[in-house]
Amino acid sequence: MRIAVASGKGGTGKTTVAVNLAVTAARVGLRASYVDCDVEEPNGHIYLKPETGLSLPVAVEVPEVDQSLCTACGKCSKICRFRAIAVLADRAMTFPELCHGCGGCFLVCPVDALKRERRLAGRVETGVSKIASDGDDRADSSGNEDITFVQGILNVREAMPLPVIREVKKHIPDRDIVIVDCPPGNSCPMVESVRGADRVILVTEPTPFGLNDLEIALETVREMDIPVDIVMNRCDPGGGPGLERPGVIARIPESRETAQIGSRGGIVSLESKEFAGIMKGILEKILRSGRGAT
Amino acid sequence: MKELVVISGKGGTGKTSIAASLISLAGRVVAADCDVDAANLHLVIKHEVRKSTPFQGGSKAVIDPALCVSCGKCQELCRFDAISNHDSGFRVDKFACEGCGVCAYFCPEGAVTLHDEKGGEWFLSDTATGPMVHARLAAGGENSGKLVTIVRNEAKKVASAGGFETIIVDGAPGIGCPVIASITGADAVLIVTEPTLSGAHDMERVLELAGHFGVRALLAVNRYDINSEIASQISEYAASHGVPVAGMIRYDPDVTRAQMNGISVVEYSDGPAATDIRLLSEAVTEYLGLEEK
Numbered sequence: 001m002r003i004a005v006a007s008g009k010g011g012t013g014k015t016t017v018a019v020n021l022a023v024t025a026a027r028v029g030l031r032a033s034y035v036d037c038d039v040e041e042p043n044g045h046i047y048l049k050p051e052t053g054l055s056l057p058v059a060v061e062v063p064e065v066d067q068s069l070c071t072a073c074g075k076c077s078k079i080c081r082f083r084a085i086a087v088l089a090d091r092a093m094t095f096p097e098l099c100h101g102c103g104g105c106f107l108v109c110p111v112d113a114l115k116r117e118r119r120l121a122g123r124v125e126t127g128v129s130k131i132a133s134d135g136d137d138r139a140d141s142s143g144n145e146d147i148t149f150v151q152g153i154l155n156v157r158e159a160m161p162l163p164v165i166r167e168v169k170k171h172i173p174d175r176d177i178v179i180v181d182c183p184p185g186n187s188c189p190m191v192e193s194v195r196g197a198d199r200v201i202l203v204t205e206p207t208p209f210g211l212n213d214l215e216i217a218l219e220t221v222r223e224m225d226i227p228v229d230i231v232m233n234r235c236d237p238g239g240g241p242g243l244e245r246p247g248v249i250a251r252i253p254e255s256r257e258t259a260q261i262g263s264r265g266g267i268v269s270l271e272s273k274e275f276a277g278i279m280k281g282i283l284e285k286i287l288r289s290g291r292g293a294t
Numbered sequence: 295m296k297e298l299v300v301i302s303g304k305g306g307t308g309k310t311s312i313a314a315s316l317i318s319l320a321g322r323v324v325a326a327d328c329d330v331d332a333a334n335l336h337l338v339i340k341h342e343v344r345k346s347t348p349f350q351g352g353s354k355a356v357i358d359p360a361l362c363v364s365c366g367k368c369q370e371l372c373r374f375d376a377i378s379n380h381d382s383g384f385r386v387d388k389f390a391c392e393g394c395g396v397c398a399y400f401c402p403e404g405a406v407t408l409h410d411e412k413g414g415e416w417f418l419s420d421t422a423t424g425p426m427v428h429a430r431l432a433a434g435g436e437n438s439g440k441l442v443t444i445v446r447n448e449a450k451k452v453a454s455a456g457g458f459e460t461i462i463v464d465g466a467p468g469i470g471c472p473v474i475a476s477i478t479g480a481d482a483v484l485i486v487t488e489p490t491l492s493g494a495h496d497m498e499r500v501l502e503l504a505g506h507f508g509v510r511a512l513l514a515v516n517r518y519d520i521n522s523e524i525a526s527q528i529s530e531y532a533a534s535h536g537v538p539v540a541g542m543i544r545y546d547p548d549v550t551r552a553q554m555n556g557i558s559v560v561e562y563s564d565g566p567a568a569t570d571i572r573l574l575s576e577a578v579t580e581y582l583g584l585e586e587k
Binding site: 007008009010011012015040041043046079081082100101102103104107108154156157158159160161162166183184185186187188189190191192195207208209212213216217219220223224241256259260262263264265 | 302304305306307330331332334337338353371373374375387389390392393394395399400431433434435436438439466469470471473488489490491492496499502507520521524550553556
């Protein structure tokens, strides 16, 4: 089962929820995996501290013009909808940073003047996290606590995260439960990260910003026709807007202690029984509704 | 005219709350919200929309089943795995399609056409301190970088038409296309971070990005008292990279309360965060060489 953890607004606790769900799943004996699709700013590794396995480059195939062959016919520039090739006077010029790698230009060039070059966009790393075996109250000792770990890292100055996200998704292992940590926002990187998930958890906070962005994220996920649950983070015990809205499956209380554990890269559910209980509750609800849906 | 862009790398560090406060303290300023897919600045700046303009989004391929002969050419050529074969015929997954048009170009039956998607809209509004340009990208939308560029260009237009000296831009989280579109050519970025390992990690990446595009960077550490140790490590890192720390802001529940009231925290309270942001505003003004009008 693949669960995407997304948010709309940034900084609502997506990574905290994703990481702790993976740890909770591993500790109840599920074979779990954590996948970081927030390739612009991947942070899951800070908490899961994986032993690194593979590190694979991600490249986009971009054209390079062989001027000795180019007849400046303009076909490449006409098919390119991303303005990555322009024909000026008697020569074609490429702008590789704008290229999406659709390959159209190679197919239309009548004289084979385009060479296939590679633009490095980032890399995908895999590994294993043993963090779920920490602590002394293990619920399970079946040896399943290893969390397989995959993350994408976008190169700084590279504008397009999609090729890296797509490559990360190709490395998603076959496990009982896969938690996908998604980028914030509601645009194409979030959509690509969520695509293919069985369920989505939207993490938000009961503030005007959080609720505003939640509605946009809900609209996006509903359009994709994926079942969605809402987790409200940083809930003031005194109440607040949106706490009772339908679809909320868990409320995580505002806590300075939780914030401090997270700030130094700690796994909150391994240090706070209350938090561990909330995570277990979320996991159970999701597994139950996941089963109900299929 | 000077343009300051507030960014963060990591989301949720307080960019928008700080940007709204800097705008309020600037007196006479053009405000712009470039976080177009999760725009929030308009929620804490009282405004009246003067004009709204639709924005053209990307396009998506659509297969006409009446014309399709199921030859599979489109699926074979699609680099984005957006075309699949079902019992009902070939279909485009519009959430995977990047609108490159290769399938439409090569379909021997002319069964594939590109259709424009809803893109969103952008707004020109009036506020107490001057015009504000903001936008709303359609849910799940594409071309956010393009919409960011429109917002920035419109902000510059209204600034020069109205004789404004300063533009303050609320940017997007991350380091990808909307962020690059927000900062290229700006006079300075103010990076708002928080004293967490994630905040520090993301700040380093966004700082590298600013360096690559030759944009001067200033730093503010928000909620620094949550973890003073990491806050000092961040300040040391900034100092060793020649980045001035323009402000350190204390944790203060008034920031959320101000948000609930739809105004900036400096308008709402005289508490610790408001006090620290006032000092930040003075420091930023000094670094940018801005004269208060």
